Amino acid sequence: MVTNSGLVYLIALPLFGAVSLLLLGRRADKWGHLLATALSAGSFAVGLFQLSQMLGRDVESRPVTQKLFTWISVGSFNVDASLLLDQLSISFVLLITGVGTLIHIYSISYMAHDPDRRRFFAYLNLFIAAMLLLVLGDSYLNLYVGWEGVGLASYLLIGFWNQKAAYATASKKAFVMNRIGDMGLSFAIMIAFASLGTVSFSGVKEKAEFASEATMTALGIMLLIAAVGKSAQFPLQAWLGDAMAGPTPVSALIHAATMVTAGVYLIVRSNFVFDAAPNAQLLVAIIGAITLIFGALIGTAKDDIKKALAASTMSQIGYMILGAGLGPAGYAYAIMHLITHGFFKAGMFLGAGSVMHGMNDEVNMRKYGALRKFMPITFVTFGLGYLAIIGVPPFAGFYSKDMLIETALNAGGVKGILLGGTALLGAGITAFYMTRVMILTFTSPKRWDDNQRPHESPALMWIPMAILAVGSVISGYLLHQGKAFKHWLEPLFAKPGEHSELLPPIVVSGLALTMVAIGVAIAVVKYQLSEVDSVAPENVTEFTHFARRDLLQDEINEALFMRPGQAITSALVKIDQSVIDGAVRGIGQMAIGSGSSLRKSQTGFVRSYAALILVGAAALIAAIWVVTQ
């Protein structure tokens, strides 16, 4: 493996930015954000430079490593703090730093009036550094450090305005649910070390062939739990909706483009584990399919624009996990969809941000309407993103999502039909709720009262949105041209086995487009043509009530975990006081009690003492009598 000493700068720049901004405190308020954006851009430049170098090298010597220092070495457990840059991680690095820098620029004006802007940029840089460490780590343990670092950064960013109690609870909820996922990752590392003796990706890859399938399945399931925790997949998805408590750029960066995709990266990075454990792989696909439908259904009922986009993110990541669960064939398309999703979802979130900016932080779509005339640029960029996500042909979403649906259908047998079917159904529902968002926000008649004065956002905000919109248009075409991206990632994965062509690609695309058309039509009928009142109607189907309350995910979590947890805690506290402490105090009480009861026998009368002596003598004689019997 070729060593290259430039990798560390990728992480060092944003890390330096974060640490310096936090330590300098108030003094860095005036120029703090500029430094942060510059450092993020610098890191992007290093990324580009590394890409150009990597393209220059032949396929075998593309992956590059850099050993910083030996982190932990105890007996046979030795882990070096070293970085690995190969085709997979370079695509992630560019996505993270590219979208990250755009969001930095966007935040400069979005957070202009916030007193703690410096702290916000410090957290953003900390996030980017942690995410880069996650994707550049060469062993599961290094990945784990980045993994929890990202969890910490998201905790800080979600709870940025933590003077509001609700936001503080949301950040705590996010961190705790991530921690449950991280528990899965630590199990995975333990299993890897216990059964394979190594935790580095290359080491596990070598030993994967020899290892027993049971170990590999266990490892795969644990990695899946980790991915589910971080990427807000079913069953650990309840925190994503509340994560919208953070400022919108945070939602764009973390909860659309980068952090939530870490789960997909982990599964694709450990492709050798899942290839050796088919039923773990199937489970991944199933989880992807369930979340895909779950997120889409929630998306249809959400009135808060950010929550709707969050639900759509959950569903799109369901697609990626589904893709990753389809084995070698699906890995490349999952990552491709991840990148295109990074563009259009981040673009849409920034669009939502500029809409909120214009409507002074109003998030309820039912209070929007006819913003097309007041925010033309936001409307155009948001529209391009919308077209990309529902998969209209020339746009990015079409290429990546269609390929996913196609691989799902061709996965063969009943599995193919089921997974492909859910993917198609998902495409339809996605089209429905995305059109609903577009109509409610931009094209439907005005529903906001007059003291709102929607205005277009300043240049610094709409330029990144425009770039992302362009990205969401051309990225699909570029990556898919002659399967360029698939060949780019191919050397990393095993050869996909031959499988039957259930349906030719043209038919698949046709099917997908019809589903999309149906979805759009329903949405137009329901929201564009008929009158929409500004207060959410109550007499709606039972199902919509469920969807509004996130399909009861919070209620279930509270009933299953939180309340029993609280019950256990209070029970144990009572036990600790009464039983264990009581036992100790009890011994004390017993001593005092027996003392006072004995005191009563001292009556002071000579005759009672004489009686006691007599009783004693009688007892003695009785004992002798018994003994000599």
Next chain:
Amino acid sequence: MDINNYLYLSAILFTIGAVGVVVRRNAIVVFMCIELMLNAANLSLVTFSRINGTLDGQVVAFFTMVVAACEVVVGLAIIVTIYRSRRSASIDDASLLKR
């Protein structure tokens, strides 16, 4: 008639003495009951000396008598002093040791 009868008699007298000590309140009567117990003991000593055919029992009985005498002397002196200070010979009144 078995020689043990003397022992049974001494046991009975001893028990009566013990009950007397516990039941009666007059100090002097209590004292007499103690004397009775001592005499019962002497009787069994003499009987044992006869059983064993050695005079040791009698010598010990003799010593018991001497000790009993001393005890009576001192005991009565105490009773007198208590009586002089308290004008009552009942042993229940002397219960200052009570809690």
Next chain:
Amino acid sequence: MNLANMNWLTLSMLLPLLGTAALAFIPKGNVLLTKQIALATTVLVAVVGILMTINFDFNTPGFQFVESRPWIPAFGINYALGVDGIALVLILMSVLLTPIVVIAGWNESEGGRWSAKTFYSLILVLETMMIGVFASTDVFLFYVFFEAMLVPVYFLIGGFGSGERAAAAVKFLLYSLFGGLLMLASIVGIFVMSTRYGNRTFDITTLAGLHTVITPMMENVLFLGFFIAFAIKAPLWPMHTWLPDAAKSATPGTSVLLLGVLDKVGTFGMIRYCLTLFPEASKTFTPLIITLAVISILYGAFLAIGAKDIKRLIAYTSISHFGFITMGIFAMTTQGLSGATLYMFNHGFSTAALFLVAGFMILRRKSSTISDFGGLQRVTPIMAWSFFIAGLSSLALPGLSSFVSEFLVLVGTFTRYPVAAVIATFGIVLAALYILIPVQRALHGPTTPGNENLPDLTLREKVAIAPVIAIIVALGFYPSPLLNIINPAATTVISQQGFTDPAPTNSEGK
């Protein structure tokens, strides 16, 4: 250079005593001078400790800086000192913690029942005994220090604490004394056995061979005597109720020494005395001990979540951490043991940080119930941030020191007892809860009444906290200097046990 053979240990133990003597000459009124001298002595001892660590040659296993003088020849007891990697690390920790405690608790010494002079002489005497207990290689000497340590702490809690301090001090004393007496019984047992079967000695290295001659039954009994004493000291689950009370009513500085160092004597004792002297008995009792440890982890975590008072909360978190340490020790793998030792070091600093910052908060707000605080992030950002970082180190966030040790313990235990490791890992989720709940209640949310104008950390307090947080972060990224010291000692203990790390189960080639 001759620095190696100069008997460092006695020097480091004598210095605090000299400090106490110096304190005696200062007039009672002049409190500032007392504090300065106390601080100077502790810093001096810290320097000696650091020099000792530099001079320690970690490649050669076994004891170094050994010195031995006959003390009670009649029983073969001699004043024998010596350190291996594990003991050195713990001495370094206690030697570094004491000056920090003195600086942070600058005005803790007033307001007590006795003068500041007594307070600081108690702390200095305590420091001598701390070094002594880790450095002694003679079982009897260890026992003497083990018991003597209780006295200064009893007076510190009883005299300078708050709340119902007398009751807590007595409870602490009775608990530890009970344990100590059990240990005394075992020591007598050892003495009798060693006279019967071999030469009459109390020296650790020679006694290590004792277990081959005595009957397993006798070994189990002697082991239990030691183990129960150590299990009370490092509170394992059923014998822990003294810790929260003692920590709550002691001053923050004393609590740091109590939890940071004194409790480590328990776990250190398990390694040095339970494992080395009675390997077979340790093996027979390991399943029970591992279960108790796992229970302590979860029990401590749940009670920490339910705790209303900050100091009790930190005490309960320590019970959970000690569960991890004991599990690491009795997993009997190199990773487990060196992880546990590193954990002892890290826990010392993370608890010190938590307690000292909690002390600053309580000092300002004059109350230690968590609900009285609110929205400190806005009012006192630096204090809030140091509490947050200390909390993160307590929940073992990667990148901070506790993660490295906790993960080593978990990995070490997993290779031998997978079920215990799995259940223990739930502890890290509970850890997130018992740290973030108080952080949210105290730091986030709107600034509740009474917290509006709390002053932020003074320079002195920053100087006290900064090195602790620096160590926590530095060891998180670069733990190898410590690990290199600990590893050889850990491997010797494990090999002595006749254990070898379980080989990876699946790595044999097809």
Next chain:
Amino acid sequence: MEPLLTIQAPEAALFWVLAPLSVIAALGMLLVKKAVHSALLLAWVMITLAIFYIAQDAVFLGIVQIIVYTGAVMMLFLFILMLVGVDSSDSLTETISGLRPIAITAALGFGGLLVSLLGHATLGREPVGLAEANGPGNVQGIAVLLFSKYVWPFEVVSALLITAAIGAMVLAHHQRSNVRPTQREQAVNRFRSGSLAGAAGLPGPGVFARHNAVDVPALLPDGTPAPSSISATLKARGDVIDSSQFQLDNVDTTVKEEK
């Protein structure tokens, strides 16, 4: 081996007569109200025991029992009874709650068990009898033992006796609480007291003595009976004889010639 000692018929008869009597006397001692009666009953029990000693060839002890024990110790009791108040009878009702039942059950248990224990416990040899031991005589045998084997206890017991005696004296002696009146004061008090009857001092013994019985009061110079000459007990019992019959006026004081 045939038993060396068989109890002869007369001794058995003696036993079956005296034993029940002594038990009844002992019980009586318990149940009788007046202390003097219980003292006499105890004396009776002691005498029966003396007879038993003699019957059991312990002649010396029997004699000592009668002379020393019954004679001296019992008389000491009676003396103290006199001192303390012979009429101090006490009611037999129990004052301490719950004491009587305990005492009774404990006593019955104790006695019963003891008797049954003696019943089935054996000394492992047949009674030897004292014929051979008393060969040179009972007193001589005891003397030999006393001054050979038991000489040390003998000395200790003698020391004990002395200390007991001194102890009794110390206990019974009490300091005078008031100052001893001087002769001058006594003379002044005589004239200052209520009546001048006794002022000229009491007549010496024999002067005007008409009767030397203890229950007849002495006469003062003016012929009235002297109150202090009769013990309070007799006065309390009303046994005092009227002394008017000895008044001067009714005595024939004519002087007859002495031939």
